[in-house]
Amino acid sequence: MSLRRESHQQIPARTVRTARAACPRGTxxxxxxxxxxVLFEDEDFADLFPADGRPGLSPGQLAMVSVLQFAENLSDxxxxxxxxxxxDIKYALGLELEDPGFDYSVLSEFRARLAExxxxxxxxxxxxxxxxxxxxLKAGGRQRTDATHVLAAVRQLSRLELAGESIRAALEELAVADGDWLLALIEPDWDKRYGRKVEIxxxxxxxxxxTALAETFGRDGQKILAAAWAPDAPPRLRQLPQVEILRQVWVHQYYWDPRGRLRWRDGHALPPASLRFDSPYDTDAHFCVKRDTTWSGYRAHFTETCTPGLPEVVVHVATxxxxxxxxxxxxxxxxxxAGQQLAPAEHVVDSAYVTVxxxxxxxxxxxxxxxGPIASDRSRQATSASGFDRSAFTVDWDKQQVTCPQGAVSLLWRPQRIGGHDCVQVRFGKATCRACPVRAQxxxxxxxxRTLALLPTRELHEIQARNRLDQQTRDWRQRYAIRAGIEATLSQNIRNCGLRRSRYRGLARTxxxxxxxAMACNLTRIADWIADPAPTGRRPTHFHALCAGTA
Structure with a gap:
């Protein structure tokens, strides 16, 4: 399907008159x-369509319809x-009143192009x-970022259900691809075991x-895989998507013991969650735990502007x-x-995004x-507030020495790698420390x-010390308070657009x-800003107003 470039700069006069009469205040x-x-021109999508073929619908209009669809949480x-x-939508798209529109299936096809x-x-x-x-919208200013969990558009399966459902999905695909070949493999109880959705x-x-049921699934799946990779099997069968997914699930969930028997993996022997998936129908959906929340799916990161005097606009989305x-x-x-020339002067985030x-x-x-708040000093001396923590020592980076609160100078300064991180290890003299009158502190x-672990460079060390001091001040807390506004943005998109649950399968479509x-959120906020650019404060409750009047 090729691109037929159209211009919608001019709204038909009859559409304008009718829309103004029906919606005098606008929508x-x-x-x-x-x-x-015109928000989107057809030329902006030229490389998404081939040069030949039957002319398609206007991609600029389809893009605008997709944004309006999400703004109102509509189905296709x-x-x-x-x-x-x-x-009002005909007015926004520049269509005649008699325009019949398009079939709803076109929207899913357009989203498939956007996923590429x-x-x-x-x-x-x-x-x-x-x-x-x-x-x-302007570069510079202030921006803030936060993330929320997103549930995959598939049923959450236990490990046992994943094994059984992977076999069922592979059998379904093999039955379509080559039923005669599959018929020779089928055992009498497979229809009862895999004929319907596996629920355990x-x-x-x-x-x-x-373990017994898991190893039963293991033997059945291994029989299918061994047959598909047999020399006399049609090569195309092992290239089927669900057969390859079955092979990957068996690598993740099973192993061969020294006697050559297929065994179910214990929990500690499983690959990390970032490598193994949780459903044969969406291999991008992975399990995760964050504090009290457990889910299988994705994370969505939204970055928005929060510069006074301008509307708050989402400028970056990551999934x-x-x-x-x-x-x-x-x-x-x-x-x-920075690549979009929209880098902020100040980026406000929570502690998960920040390191020195x-x-x-x-x-x-x-x-x-x-x-954002960097991690505080978690040493015993700092948490108990009754001893000499790292801030009590004076660091001389030029001489590569550290002086303790009692005036003793360190004897050892050595670069080292601890826990996968570069640092500088500092150690004081053993005799000096044992004779110190305040050794207990x-x-x-x-x-x-006494030993210390410092960050590897002077600049990093100074940033850490300065930020830890700043975080205790009232001015810093007032500057950081603006970060809480991103929670309202996430809540708005969760309630209005269903952000918390994926509508589609796969990372690209999600x-x-x-x-x-994000674009629907921007459209709604810009429309509100155009209608009333003055920021509105929270309306007080009747009780609060009564108390304020009395005071």
Whole structure:
């Protein structure tokens, strides 16, 4: 299907008159069209369509419909019906009143194109470019980031159910691809075991019963895999997606013991959650635990502006598998924003995104002040507040020496790697420490001297010391208070657009959902800003107003 470029700069006169009569105050779709004109042009999507073939629908219009669909949390069918029946959407798209619209299936096909080669991110960049041209978005200023968990659009399975369901999915695919070949493998009880959705409750016999059932699944799955990889088997069968998924599940969940028997893995022998998936129908969905929350799916990271005098706009969206920690996204977010010329002057985040090294890199590479609480000193002396913690020692980086509160100078200064991190190990003299009159406030060891682990460079050490002091001040807490606003943005998108649950399967399609959700949030906020640019405060309760009047 090729691209047929169309221009929708001019709204038909009859559509304008009818829309103005029906909606004299305007709707979000109409306000956006009036302020930003055509948000998406067909030329912006030229590389997503081949040069030949039957002309398709306008991708610029489909993009706008997709954003409006998410803004109102509509299904594909309801969104297509809205294009046919609603005057304000015809006004936003520049359509004639008699325009019949399109079939709802076109929207899913358009999202599939957006899932290829980062096209969804480019769609968000187009919106941000239009907002920048309209003076509603500027580089610099302040931004804030946070993440939320996203449930996959598949049933959450136990390990036993995953093994059984993987066999069932492979059998279904093999039955379609070559039923005659599969018929020779089928055992009498397979129809009862795998003929329907595998659901396993409490297994009789406790742990032994679970292991027995798992090894039954293991033998059945291994029989299918061995037959598919036999020399006389059709090669195309081993290339079927569900057969390959079955092979991967067996690598994750089973092993061969020294006697050559297939065994069910114990929990400690499992691969990490970032490598093994939880459903044969979505291999991008991974299990994760964060404090009291457990889920199988993804994480969505939203970054929005919070500069006074301008609307709050989502400028960056990242979707990852669930086990990826928030701090792994910090540098990527900064690099992406800098590439769009939208890097902030100050980036406010929670502690998961912050380390001393990330603060240093953000300032050095992009000139960004990364604001967030770094980890406090968890040593015994610092937590008990009754001894000499690291801040009580004076560090001389030029001489590579440390002076303790009693004036003793360290004897050892040695670069070292502890727990996968580079550091500098400092050690004081054993005789000096044992003779110290305040030794009990410095170390609990009866014989060993006091040691310190410093960050590997002076700059990192100074950033850590300065930030730990700043975090205790009222001014810092007032600056950091703005971060809480991102929670409202996540809540808005969870309630209005269903951000917490993926509509689609796979990381790429889920990311398209998150980008469209962010753009829908932007559209709603920009429309509200256009209608009333003055920021509104929270309306007080009647009781609060009564108390204030009395005071």
């Amino acid at each position: 979000p779709a109409m306000l956006i069209r009036d302020r930003l004109d 069918r309801a969104a297509a019906d809205a294009v046919r029946t609603r005057i 080669d980062g096209a969804a991110d480019r769609l968000l960049q187009l919106m941000l470019t239009r907002l920048t041209e309209a003076g509603l 409750g409490k297994v009789p016999g406790g742990k032994a019963g679970v 990852t598998i669930a086990p990826v920690q928030d701090g792994e996204l910090t540098e990527r977010i900064h690099d992406d924003l 090294a990330k603060i240093e890199r953000a300032r050095r590479v992009h000139g960004i002040d990364l604001l 410095c170390t609990t060891s009866a014989t060993r001297p 990311h398209v959902q998150h980008v469209l959700t």
